[in-house]
Amino acid sequence: MRAVYAESINSKDPLAGLVVGERPDPQAPEGWARVTVKAAALNHHDVWSLRGQGLKADALPMILGCDAAGLDEEGNEVVVHAVINDPGFTGADETTDPRRSLLSERYQGTFAETVVVPRRNLVPKPEGLSMVEAACLPTAWLTAYRMLFVRGGLRPGESVLVQGVGGGVSTALITLARAAGLRVYATSRSEDKRARGLEIGAHEVFASGERLPVKVDAVMETVGRATWEHSVRSLRPGGRIVISGTTSGPQVDDAMLTHVFFLQLSVIGSTMGTRDELDALVQLLHSTGARPLVHAELPLERAREGFEQMVAGDQVGKIVFTL
Ligand SMILES: NC(=O)c1ccc[n+]([C@@H]2O[C@H](COP(=O)([O-])OP(=O)(O)OC[C@H]3O[C@@H](n4cnc5c(N)ncnc54)[C@H](OP(=O)(O)O)[C@@H]3O)[C@@H](O)[C@H]2O)c1
Structure with missing residues (x-):
């Protein structure tokens, strides 16, 4: 065959x-x-x-x-x-x-x-x-579903940042989060991809690493090293990061551990x-x-x-x- x-x-x-x-x-x-x-x-x-x-x-x-x-x-x-x-x-x-x-x-x-x-x-x-x-x-879509609704426990009305627009998991995260009634923020390195992010359901899009106007309830991570610090900085006190991949590499320059304990953040792994x-x-x-x-x-x-x-x-x- x-x-x-x-x-x-x-x-x-x-x-x-x-x-x-x-x-x-x-x-x-x-x-x-x-x-x-x-x-x-x-x-x-x-x-x-x-x-x-x-x-x-x-x-x-x-x-x-x-x-x-x-x-x-x-x-x-x-x-x-x-x-x-x-x-x-x-x-x-x-x-x-x-x-x-x-x-x-x-x-x-x-x-x-x-x-x-x-x-x-x-x-x-x-x-x-x-x-x-x-x-x-x-x-990709099953991974996104579990990240948002099972491991992340997100509910309609909460806010979420999706790191990246172009990937299979990130497009799924944006579409599913919007369909489920969440407030959706997304980042991308490319202006074209940011425009596509808006088309598929993001409420607001930002350049990778750009400061968000609000602190979010949860961040969905598949990028790893390149976005980790921004993910930690984007969370409200008590917020959570759900991570299922490290496309840019797993070894972060700064794990931001002080932020993690002082703001009582949760870091949650998710797979398939x-x-x-x-x-x-x-x-x-x-x-x-x-x-x-x-x-x-x-x-x-x-x-x-x-x-x-x-x-x-x-x-x-x-x-x-x-x-
Ligand atoms: N744990 C699991 O069960 C599971 C399941 C599926 C996938 N994964 C993992 O999840 C990751 C994503 O997979 P994928 O299939 O969606 O495809 P992908 O091609 O790895 O997705 C790349 C994504 O990462 C972003 N990105 C890449 N390098 C970046 C950088 N230097 N700075 C900022 N953003 C960067 C891209 O955003 P822009 O291009 O928009 O900037 C894009 O959204 C992979 O590592 C994969 O192995 C894990």
């Missing part, structure tokens, strides 16, 4: 190991389902994999991709949940399984004609969501989400009409172009491959 996979790992030149080619058709073990992929979205995770973070050399060749929407064996339209639990895990929150993995780490990913996943990982796709829109949800949270996210989009911002839709054969755009940081919203 046609697939986009990592043949080798290269921390400096991640696209050197990227191949668009042929891989064997996968077999579904007992209790797993075969999904005919119609659309699959790119995440920064796929670039990290090519750099060797989260993907080990002994797992190569590995089909990349965490996100997909498609058809199950009965022809039902489904969204694929990307978190694969250890078969022995019995806890209530699958994101706390220490042996969990994401598709494309231990099990072959979604950038292919067919992907196999545990049957419970399938979530019904409503008709009103296109395959391309649905394919955006399992990683559960299958039921993905189901709730799908329903939230269905009922509010909010939709993912799609930067580019490319046939799977042109996946390399999508990877190049992500490495360059040019995109605003999701890059989706179609089959």
